[in-house]
Amino acid sequence: MxxxxxxxxxxxIVAVTSTGLFLNRDWRWDLGxxxxxxxxxxxxxxxHWPLGMAAVKLVTGWMATAALGMTLTALPPQTDTEERFWxxxxxxxxxxxxxxxxxxxxxxxxxxxxxxxxxxxVIAGTILLTGIGLLHLGTSSQIARxxxxxxxxxxxxxxxxxxxxxxxxxAALLAVVNLGLGLVGAYLLNGTMTEEE
Amino acid sequence: xxxPSLWIILPILIGGFTLLLLDEHSIAxxxxxxxxxxxxxxxxxxxxxxxxxxxxxxxxxxxxSFLGRSLVLSAAEAPLLAMIFGMCALWFFGGEAAGVAKRxxxxxxxxxxxxVASIAVxxxxxxxxxxxxAVLVAVPLLSPLEQKPGQGVIRFLIYQTLGMPxxxxxxxxxxxxxxxxxxxxxxxxxxxxxxxxFAFLLAIFPLYNWIPQLMEESSPYAVxxxxxxxxxxxxxxxxxxxxRYAWLRTSAxxxxxxxxxxxLMLVSGGLWAAFQHHFGRLMAYTTIAETGFLLLAVSxxxxxxxxxxxxxxxxxxxxxxxxxLSLSIFKTKDETFHFSSMQGLARTYPxxxxxxxxxxxxxxxxxxLAGFPPRLALWQSLAYESTDAAIWYLVGLLxxxxxxxxxxxxxxxxxxxxxxxxxxxxxxRGMLGVGILGLFIxxxxxxxxxxIVEKLPLMFEHLNH
Numbered sequence: 001m002x003x004x005x006x007x008x009x010x011x012x013i014v015a016v017t018s019t020g021l022f023l024n025r026d027w028r029w030d031l032g033x034x035x036x037x038x039x040x041x042x043x044x045x046x047x048h049w050p051l052g053m054a055a056v057k058l059v060t061g062w063m064a065t066a067a068l069g070m071t072l073t074a075l076p077p078q079t080d081t082e083e084r085f086w087x088x089x090x091x092x093x094x095x096x097x098x099x100x101x102x103x104x105x106x107x108x109x110x111x112x113x114x115x116x117x118x119x120x121x122v123i124a125g126t127i128l129l130t131g132i133g134l135l136h137l138g139t140s141s142q143i144a145r146x147x148x149x150x151x152x153x154x155x156x157x158x159x160x161x162x163x164x165x166x167x168x169x170x171a172a173l174l175a176v177v178n179l180g181l182g183l184v185g186a187y188l189l190n191g192t193m194t195e196e197e
Numbered sequence: 198x199x200x201p202s203l204w205i206i207l208p209i210l211i212g213g214f215t216l217l218l219l220d221e222h223s224i225a226x227x228x229x230x231x232x233x234x235x236x237x238x239x240x241x242x243x244x245x246x247x248x249x250x251x252x253x254x255x256x257x258x259x260x261x262s263f264l265g266r267s268l269v270l271s272a273a274e275a276p277l278l279a280m281i282f283g284m285c286a287l288w289f290f291g292g293e294a295a296g297v298a299k300r301x302x303x304x305x306x307x308x309x310x311x312x313v314a315s316i317a318v319x320x321x322x323x324x325x326x327x328x329x330x331a332v333l334v335a336v337p338l339l340s341p342l343e344q345k346p347g348q349g350v351i352r353f354l355i356y357q358t359l360g361m362p363x364x365x366x367x368x369x370x371x372x373x374x375x376x377x378x379x380x381x382x383x384x385x386x387x388x389x390x391x392x393x394x395f396a397f398l399l400a401i402f403p404l405y406n407w408i409p410q411l412m413e414e415s416s417p418y419a420v421x422x423x424x425x426x427x428x429x430x431x432x433x434x435x436x437x438x439x440x441r442y443a444w445l446r447t448s449a450x451x452x453x454x455x456x457x458x459x460x461l462m463l464v465s466g467g468l469w470a471a472f473q474h475h476f477g478r479l480m481a482y483t484t485i486a487e488t489g490f491l492l493l494a495v496s497x498x499x500x501x502x503x504x505x506x507x508x509x510x511x512x513x514x515x516x517x518x519x520x521x522l523s524l525s526i527f528k529t530k531d532e533t534f535h536f537s538s539m540q541g542l543a544r545t546y547p548x549x550x551x552x553x554x555x556x557x558x559x560x561x562x563x564x565x566l567a568g569f570p571p572r573l574a575l576w577q578s579l580a581y582e583s584t585d586a587a588i589w590y591l592v593g594l595l596x597x598x599x600x601x602x603x604x605x606x607x608x609x610x611x612x613x614x615x616x617x618x619x620x621x622x623x624x625x626r627g628m629l630g631v632g633i634l635g636l637f638i639x640x641x642x643x644x645x646x647x648x649i650v651e652k653l654p655l656m657f658e659h660l661n662h
Contacts, residue, residue, distance in 0.1 A: 137355060146351055150358050157362040164369050169264040169318075173326035177361075180333035184354065187337055188346045 007047055007121035013040030014125050014155075018132040019097050021148050023090060030148055031069045035062055037129075041155045044125045048118075048163040053171050057158065060175040064151060064182025071186040072144060075193050093139070100131035118163045129156025143192060147185030154178060199258040200244050200270035204235060204278050205314045212306030225293035228302030229286045232309075236282035240649075244272040260319075268317040276652040277433070278313065281426075284514040285309050287632070288422050291518055294625040295418035295525035304338040305422055307331075312430040321437050322368030325361045328398065328431065332357040335423055339415045349410030356404055360397030367391035371442060378444060388451065391438065398431045399492075402461050405485050412477035417528065421521025424484045425514050432491050436503050439495070440657040455496035456582075460589045463489030467596025471603070476527070476534040476553075479600050480520055483560050486597055487513055490575060493590070497578045503660040505575055507653040511646050512559065512567035512639055519632035520556035523549040526625055536603075541611030545620050550608045552629045557601035559636050562594050567639035 017037035021030055038061030046054035104127040111127075112120040133152030140146060158174055211231050218224045242248065247256045260269040270278065289305060292298035311331040315324035336354060340346045370387035374380065396404055411420050439446040466486030473479040487509075494505040524534070526549040531538045543550040555566060562572035572594070580587035621629065638645060654660060 141348065141351065143346060143351065146355065150355065154358070154362070157365075161362070161365060161369075165365075167265060167323075169266040170323060170326065172264055173323065173330070177326060177329050177333070180330060181358070184333050184336045187342070188340065188350070191340055191342055191344060191346045 003047070004121070006043060007119065010040040010043035011121050011124045011128065013037070014044070015101070015128050018129055018136075018152050021152060022097060022132055022136045023093055027072045027144060030144075031065055031072070034065045034068075034148060034151065037152065037155065038062060038065070040125070041129075041159055044122055044159045045162040047122055049166060049171070053166075053168070054162075056171060056175050057178075060178045061151070061155070064179050064185075067179075067182040067186045068144065068147060068189070071189045071193075075189060096135050097132060100128065100135065103131060104128050115163075118160070122159055122163050126156045126160040129153065129159065131156075143185060143188045147181060147188075150181055151178065154181070198255060199261045200274075201261045201263075201268035201314070201317055203238065203257065204270060204282070205268065205310045205317065208232075208235065208306045208310035208313075212303045212310070215306065216303040221293050221296070221298040224302050225290060225298040228289035228292065228298070228306060231306070232282045232286035232289055236279045236286060239275045239278035239282065244270065244275055246272070266323070267319045268314060269319050270313070270317045271656075273652075273656040274316065276649045277316070277656060280511060280649055280653070281309065281313065281429070284425070284511070284518075287515065288425070288518055291522050291628045291632075292418070294622075294628045295416070295522050296529075297416050297418050297525070300338055300341065300416075301419055301422060304334055307334050308338070308423075309426065312426060315430060316433060320368075321434070321441070322365065324434050324437075325364035325394070325398075328427075328434070329358060329361045331427070335427075338419045338423070339411060341416075347410065347414035349407050349412075349414050352407035353411060356397045356400065356407060360394050363390050363394030363397065367394055371438075371445075374444065375442070384444070388445070388448075392454070395431070395435055399428055399435075399488055400485070401458055401488070401492075402465055402485075405462075408485060409478040409481040412481040413475065413534075417477055417480065417524035418521045421480070421517050421524075424481075425517045428484075428488050428491060429510055429514070432495065432506060436495060436498065436506065436657060436660060439498070440503075440660050443659070446659070452496050455492055456586060459489045459492030459494075459496055460586060460593070461489070462486060462492060463593035464589055464596070467593035467600075469596075470600035471596040473600065474536045476524060476536075476539060476604065478534075479557075479604065480524065483520075483557065483597055483600065484517065486593055487517075487560060489593065490572065493579065494571075494575055497575065497582075498660055503654040503657055504651075505571070505578060507650050508571035508574060508643075510653075511650065512571060512636075515567055515632060515635045515639065516556040516559040519552040519629065519636065520560075522625070522628060522632065523553035523556070526621055526629075527553075530620075536607045539607055541608070541615060543608040544611050544615045545618050547617065547619060548621050548626055548629045548633075550605075552633055554601060554605045554608070555633055555636055557597070557604055559640070561597035561601050563598070563601075565637065565640045567636045567643075569640050570643040 014037055017033040020033040024030055038058050042054045042058035045057050104124050107127060108120050108124045111123045130153050133149050133156060136149035136152060140149065215224050215227055242257060244257050245259045247254050259271045260267050289302050292301040308331045311327050315327035318324055318327060336350060340350045367387050367390035370383060370390055374384050374387050400408055445451055463486045466482045466489055470479050470482035473482060490509055491506060494509060497505050526546060527542060530542065559566035559568035562568050576587060576590055579590055
């Protein structure tokens, strides 16, 4: 019972944080959201992996967030440049998130039947994160936002993949990929700083 | 001593070491020599066989255990290692002439090692994770710290990253298909997943827009290296799926799908190449057409043998290296690569012009050049299967040929009184000379690499006859 409550709490956490990442334009809040999102991801991963391995997700996620955070702190104040994609209003983005939430609510029970043994919270978390992450990826071209979106999509994928593959090698390689994405994001952000100087 | 340590760990360590070197020349020599030695060892020293030198005997073991899984480079993979590291030697020696040795060699060695690891990892499905790691290492190669990252590098990162989950899920679904072969829905789902994964990784139409963008914004030599090594490894990874799953290689729909996508890549790449006004974008569309050739060869290979695929790999590597090197040389004169600003450069850069045009012609399948024998063999095989496909193949080749002749026309477009000069430096002349010679030798005597190419399919259990 406690496990179920914890799992659904994690789903709520990832829903709130991924939505926050998508809607919010202040990188300080975004970093906080990303860090909390990794907590939710780790709880969902821990449904199928030992706690130690799930903790690796949390630690590498936080390390990637820290790498991005250190670079963003060093950057001059960012003005939120207008994206070329249309439309960009808060209402539109909320509407899109709403669509993903509805999709999650309708698809999760069917998927849970189809993928027996994985559990509805894991499936819901996966659909929410990949859906909102892809939405984020499709509506942004700024480096920091692209990296946040990629980390969100990967997070969603990792929740489901943890349920079907328990190899230590996969856990290690996925951790390296997450950390690598954070470092590559930091590197690319440094490139924009050089240009501004 | 074991093979994964020699061909995976050692290049990573040496790549790390070359990061500490300051001189371009010593970096290029170190990287080139290390690659050449590793290629030589792969050719000469048998894997998993004891060798004796007087009282001393040693053996290169084929596998090593890593985090509960194995990395295996057996004797069957030795020709592939020789080819990959041999071609890397060519690229790395040319790195100095192209002026990118400081970035290309350290990162190139690490990328090569990770891609070799992707071939070695068991189960082979995990290869997509190692390919993703190679992609992450490639980002600093494409976008130097002093340059603002462009949209091309960001799209490259996004598309390659999105490919990985699809492949991993497809692997999981394929295991289900193996367990219940009659489940049609599961078969379709796994094929679609696999197709999407490879569409992202191989930049299949319409997901290839990052390639021309990268050619505009990054060093042509660095992009050329990646456009050679990534599709080469990913195609081998793709053939591993066909080799592993009998239903996949015998499925008429999969073979037809591969053929249609291959033709789409070839024709779209060829037609876009014919109408470009930018030398870099022209190379980009040619590499897209090259992926089309590889997919067509895989579609031919699906039922019988992978021989045809491997015929393409060495000529492709050489022509891309020469093309990219020539563009890098032109970059010192003009960074825009637009036709209007490149007019008449043949008089001042005759060797780079020759390299560029011959590489383009080789890619278009011009006789006597390295690209001709594999293209002819593929065209012949395709014509047996479908006349329509053979005609579309010709359309693609014509597009590439027109692009090559348009480049030639632009480069020689100059007033008669302009004097000839040779502005390429000694290293550039040497590398271009070797490359051009290689294009002709492989075109006239393709059997010189026969000993390697014939053995390459042996790494597959079912596609090797």
